Amino acid sequence: MRLTIKHIVTAVILLLGAAGYANAQAQPETPTDRPAPAVLVADDIEVTRDRRLIARGNVEAFQGTTRLSAQSIEYNGDTGALTITGPIVIDDGAGIVILASQAELSEDLQNGLLTGARLVLNDQVQLASVQMNRVGGRYIQLYKTAVTSCRICENDTRPPLWQIRAKRVVHDREARQLYFDGAQIRVRNTPIIYLPRLRLPDPTLDRASGFLFPEIRSNSRLGNGLAVPYFIKIGDHRDLTLIPYLTGKTRTLEFRYRQAFERGRIIIQGAYSDDDLQPDDKRGYLFAAGEFALNRGFVLEFDLESVSDDAYLNDYGFFGKDRLDSTIQVSRTRRDEFIQLSYVNFKSLRDDEDDDLLPSDVVDVLYERRFHPSLIGGEIRLSAEAHGHERPSNVNFDANGDGIVDGRDVLRFNFEAEWLRTYQLGGLQVQTDLGIAGDIIRVSDDITFDEDNGLAPKVGVTLRYPLVRRGNNGVRQFFEPLVQLSWVGGDGLNVPNEESTRVEFDEGNLLSLSRFPAPDRRERGWAVAYGGTWARLDPNGWSATITAAQVLREEAQADFNDTSGLSGTASDFLLAGKLEFEGGFAMSGRTLFNESFDVAKAEVRGDWSNTRVDVGGSYVWISEDTDIDLPSPIGEVTFDGSYKIDRFWTASANWRYDLEEGRAATAGAGIAYSNECVRVGLSINRSFADSTTLEPSTSLGLTVSLRGFSVNTGDRVETRSCGKRAK
Structure with a gap:
């Protein structure tokens, strides 16, 4: 039939x-x-x-x-x-x-x-063999096999960039593992490594125990060495990575432990070293971080940091920190309520800082609540805050007897209530702020201060008149002049300035009734803030934003230092702006200057980004200010960027230059090749730090990862094409 x-x-x-x-x-x-x-x-x-x-x-x-x-x-x-x-x-x-x-x-x-069979796994890895057997639906055996994730074109006699040749390969479908007998790892058909037995996870497996690709490291202080990571899958929700790092001058074991829970996660990482830099000491560091969801919407977060000595992190290039901050925090955020309880412990790694004289232990409790009463309208905000910090030292004066306090501890309580409402009078917008604050501050281990408290009533009225002009091709221009009249009553407290030593004057606090970063002190008396913002918005061209402002006061505020821009009865002029072009170039900047055009602070940042270039640079300047222990100016230029040479090659560089010292602080460069089957990266970094604990060092790094058997980073992968080059 x-x-x-x-x-x-x-x-x-x-x-x-x-x-x-x-x-x-x-x-x-x-x-x-x-x-x-x-x-x-x-x-x-x-x-x-x-x-x-x-x-x-x-x-x-x-x-x-x-x-x-x-x-x-x-x-x-x-x-x-x-x-x-x-x-x-x-x-x-x-x-x-x-x-x-x-x-x-x-x-x-x-x-x-x-x-004449080929096995293709997850559209990445190809296994070509003379003969293939399927057994029980679980195992696939391949004989005289070549394995690669590089694209192979028809009629192309050139060997792939890399391949693994094996007498036999067994693919376990259930375990999702590849087992090799008599394996040769080849680069352009040249054998470089022979392994009698080799096991690799197939690309469909997200996590599996085994060796990761090694990294070649070269450091001017530690010597040349090899780091070989080993990943251990402990379960579906936890793993451990061990990285032995060996050179002629150090024997180091790095580690990272991760675990996910039903309501949170933790990560613990660290290292232990026995090296020739400090031969009599065992060195290492331990960092732990986690986050957990608690009952009633609370969230627990912690970040613990510890290191054996001040130079360890810099010697091994683990982190760029010069202060460690261990934190434990519980918080809850709702639409009209915020609660936070935190503890922070600070440890300095700087030469010129003594931990006994720093406020090492800091506790903060904050509660905020807002209401929207229908009877009077607007919004009512209530807040209560408690803060305490303690120095390990209990000494009132230093050994020289020059009046510098070594062991001062501070405890403060702050309460605040305010009513805010906005009125619209035609095109004029009126914002009102009426409130009162209470402060209680207690000082110990300092015979020059004891305890003080007071109330600070406050009122503020802000007027805005936004203007908009619409042009052709969707271009819009916006201009908003504004002025604020404010008053804060009460007498200043006779307490030391412990928390508000670094004051910033910018667009964010222009209309604040107190521009101190912490409520241990407040602005007092009458003040007028005025300024304006102009913006041009063009969806098909260039856009710009410029803000200019100044603050005038009835009385000067003693606790505003010179570089804050707020000292005296008239503040410095604030000028800030941003410029964006369609081609991916953007620039932003901010500066403070007085009537004589003497600049207190200035910062400029520029970025250019497109399909091939991603470049950024910044300039920062702060003039000298003895009130904040800044005897000389700070000037710094930074650069960072990458350039895509072609579809596969990318070059990168970074540089930080100290204008006052007249030398580079850090510099680095790298180049990487990446396609559908391999990624190779070479980097060089130089640190010019010079102190009693930190010395200049140069490090080289070489990393190689094979696509299909390495961690998926989520980066876009360029695939080589057959025949004509893809555009």
Whole structure:
């Protein structure tokens, strides 16, 4: 009997055949034991008298999640065997694809022999072999195999960038592992490493225990060495990475432990070293961080930091910190409520700082609540804050007796209530702020201060008159003049300035009734803040924003230092702006200057970003100010950027230059090659730090990762094309 159909015909055939039906009659099965029926699609289907099914032309067969396509399939109902003529494609629907020229398979496609076969895993790794066996649907054995994730083009006789040659490769589908016998790792067909046994995870596996690719490190102080990471999968929700790092001058073990919980996560990382830089000491560091969701919407966060000595982090290039801050915090954020309790411990790694004289232990408690009363309108804000910091020293005066306090401790309580409301009078917007604050501050271990408290009523009225002009092509211009009249009453407290030593004057606090960063002190008396903002917004061209402002006072505020820009009865002029162009260039800046155009502070940042270039640079200037222990100015220029040379090569560089010292502080450069099968990175970094604990050092790094067997970073991957180069 012969059936010929011009178009694609779907024939639902139980590939178990009549024999399978007879077995079902003789031995009952449950529905779950019975294999799923197959679906066969072909241009031409023939069923012979001896119960052979022959399908030809654009043949496709479906068995569960497995899909097979071939030129022809012959099914023997007596033996349950499938004889398949290629080209053959078998896709299991889980990232495993088999390509072959000929095949002899069982009726469920789980066992059999394939010749001229290739195994493709997750569209990344290809395993080409002379012969392939499928065993039990779980194992695939490949003989005389070449493995690579590089793209291989037809009629291209050049070897891939890298490949692994092996006598035999076994793929365990359930464990998702690849086992190699007699493996050679080759670069451009040149053997560089021979391994009798090798195990690698297949690309469909997210996490598996095993070695990661090593990193070559070279440091001018530590010497040349190799870091070999080993990843340990402890479970589905936790893992451990160990990184032995060995040179002629150090024996170091780095580690990282991660664990995810139902309501949180933790990460612990650190290192332990025995080196020649400090041969009599065991050195190391330990950092731990975590976050957990507690009951009633509270969140617990912690970040603990510890190091054996001040120079360790810099010597090994782990972090750029010169102060450690260990924090434990519990907080809750709701629409109209905020609660926070935190503890911070500081440890300085700087030469010129003594931990006994620093406020090492800091505790803060903050509660904020807001209401929207319908009777009076507007918004009512209530807040209460408690703060305490303590120095380890209990000495009132230093050994020289010059009046400098060594052990001062401070405890303060602050309460504040304010009512805010906005009125619209035509185009004029009026914002009012009416409130009162209470402060209680207690000072100990300082005989020059004791305790003080007071109330500070406050009122402020802000007037704005925004103006908008619309032009052609969607261009809009915006100008908003503003002025604020404010008053804060009460007398200043006779307490030391412990928290508000660094004051910034910018657009963010222009309209604040107190511009001190902490409520240990407040601005007092009458003040007027005035200024304006102009903006040009063009969706197809350049856009700009400029803000200019100044603050005038009835009385000068004694606790504002010169570089804050707020000292005297008239503040410095604040000028800030931002400029953006369609081509990806943007520049922003801010400066403070007085009537004589003497600049107290200035900062400028520029960035240029497009498909090939990502460059940024900044300039910072702060004039000298003895009130904040700044005997000389600070001037610094920084640069960082990358340039995409072509689709595969990327160069990067960074540089920080100290204008006052007249030398570079840090510098670095790198180049990386990346395509669909490999990423190679070479970097060099130089630190010019020079002190009693930190010395200049140069480090080199070389990293290699093979696509398909390395961690997926989420970066965009460029694939080499066959024939003409893709644009």
